[in-house]
Amino acid sequence: MLPKGANLQKIRDGRKTYAITPDLPGGFIKPDLMQKYVDVTKKYGGTMKLTSAQRIMITGLKAEDIENIWQDIGVEPALGFANCVRSVKICPGNAFCKRGKQDSIKLGLELDRRYVKKEMPSRIKLGVSACPNSCGESVVKDVGVIGTDEGWDVYVGGSAGSHPRLADRLITGLNYDDTLRIVDIVIQYYQKHADIERIGQFIERIGFEKFKADVLAEFYGEKSAETEPKVSQSEAGEKIIPRPGGLTEGNLVFGDPITEDSVISDIIRVYPQTIPVLRAFGMGCLGCPSSAGEPVQQAAGIHGINITELLAALNKVVPANN
Template sequence: ICPGTTFCKRAKQDSVHLGMQIERKYLSQEMPSKMKIGVSGCLNSCTESRMKDVGIIGTVEGWNVYAGGSGGAHPRIGDLIAEVTTEKEALALVDRIIAYYKENAQIERMGEFIDRIGLEAFKAAVLGDLEGAPAESKSDEPAVFLPGHGNDPEPEAPRLEAGAPITPDTIIRDIVDTYPNVVPVLQSIGMGCLGCPSSTAEPLWQAAEIHGVNVYDLVQKLETARKGA
């Protein structure tokens, strides 16, 4: 994961937020073979996303999603699967790519799988009909969303509006951005890395677990500080 719009002036999209969602879902999952996923916030692709089994690169318009990249002794540049406009669309497409790979691949990397069945067959399976019909796959995940074709994704809710309560699922970065006055509470549990993209993209419950504190006690302290009590 590159720093994205959180810390990099060149970034076009929030790669940290997207990357952490993907990591939370797929970390430690069993795959047919080795699996690497890269998320970059712009076309500079500092994480070499096109050299990963699944790569996502931010653009001005949204996200480019690639599959089949690899380095090492048999390098392969990932194939462009689709260009999507929102983070939700990118996540849906990544889910379908990985689900199809898990269900149908042998003991082979993503690129080897694509080469074996053919790129067009792979794209047809994970994208489905470009008018919005779902692909023929065992996965229950939706096909890539196509704005204007009747399956537009629901608009994303604001991450943390001023006045909204802090919960165990609130992202650290959103807490810091919306309520900077509670930062001393986070620092008091040992969070001295509030400038680190990876740590600030974590939900509060995960940070509490890492630092060995009860998340509900932490929420209470943060809420007290937020309200200025």
Template sequence: MDEKEKKTDILEKGAILQRDGETYAIAPHSPAGLLTPEKLRTIADVAEKYNVAAIKISSSQRIVLVGLKEEDIDSAWDDLGMKPGSAIGVCVRSVRVCPGTTFCKRGKQDSLSLGLKLDEKYHSMQLPAKMKIGVSGCLFSCSESAVRDIGFIGDAKGFKCYVGGNASSNPRVGELIAEGLSEEDALLLTEKIIDYLKAKNSKKRLGKVIEENGLEQFKKEIGLV
């Protein structure tokens, strides 16, 4: 086996091996997709300094630097001064958030407030299986919350909670398990769901775990019935 075949993702550095088998992509974390002009300038400066092949906006609301040489990864992170986004690994991969009532005229609930609190508490948390969370401020659901492991969608009465969704090779729309939730309710329910997944200790996504154990049993175990 030659050196090229031995290369793989470098989890501890948040570096994802690219198709060429030689270079890597890194994704600085931008909670709720929010960035300042200063951070944007820094990202651009790092991209130019290390001559990256591309700058890509990901579906998880991150700006990805593609095509870094392995020997440049550490210094690129030092120059960025940002935490890695958890684009790989068995953990809470992303908390995708829409503008909500902070900016959007259609917003019914403050998705940014809830999303930032969820991101701060759970982003990169190690779990038995990967997890994605979505928070949308209205029924248009721009964060595609119904196809996230845990998804919240705002309406005039509060947040609706969907669980077990994913958009993988076998797409699954999440199950609606609660409505009219306040932000505090949503945070507490998320904690109970994640505790449930930890207790099951399954490598399968939340939707599969719910299917195997039954929705009503799941709701019972997290205190909804």
């Protein structure tokens, strides 16, 4: 198991090093807390790294030091669950930037307060940009908002990673309160209907028009034509056809044994009962971009897991071997 609030960073000559990423909403930090970061990093021989999510990672740490580090720094971990709302990236907004058209800091910090660390079907990232320059990278976030002269435009389904996807524009010109309300509707709809998949993958599976129609019907208080989105191919017992940029790059079919070449996303989609097994071995981030193309043997090597033991545990719970 991973140490509390830590990520495995490297395995070199059998030695594992870890990183922690304390919660730092919007990247704002006061001098006294920054000094704690510096002191703790020196004390435990780590290195500080500014992340793309506007946080400060401390890396190069030993597993046995992690608990004491959290106590010394006095800040909570940035993650609650592997599959949760990860971060809200916030541009400086009209409080600090001459081009800002809206108050991104106010909106971004409220979104952070409401959603960060909340468990989700997969990881979620949010971005808030005060103008169309999109310094919050809103169009490559699962949910992104962009400020204009008319208000906030809301985008859904963006991601970067190994299968980048530009977000779809859902609605435009909202005020502050309505923006919060539509984001809440989007997240609740995703929680209710999605599999272990990013919002963009979920949209690809059910179609953007259906996603938009159901969400906007709830937003406008209309009678919803909402129906259950179509089941995934694995639930229907059909073969998953790999396609570039799609949900999977493997070819595992229901009834097949899991092998060292089976792709992680295939395994969890075809055999969802393997999810607790993977998590028990320390592979909790099952919706990350790497899972869509990473064979289990490669993932095991990265995490320092014995592939023979992992395969035995996985195949023990699949119908093909019971």
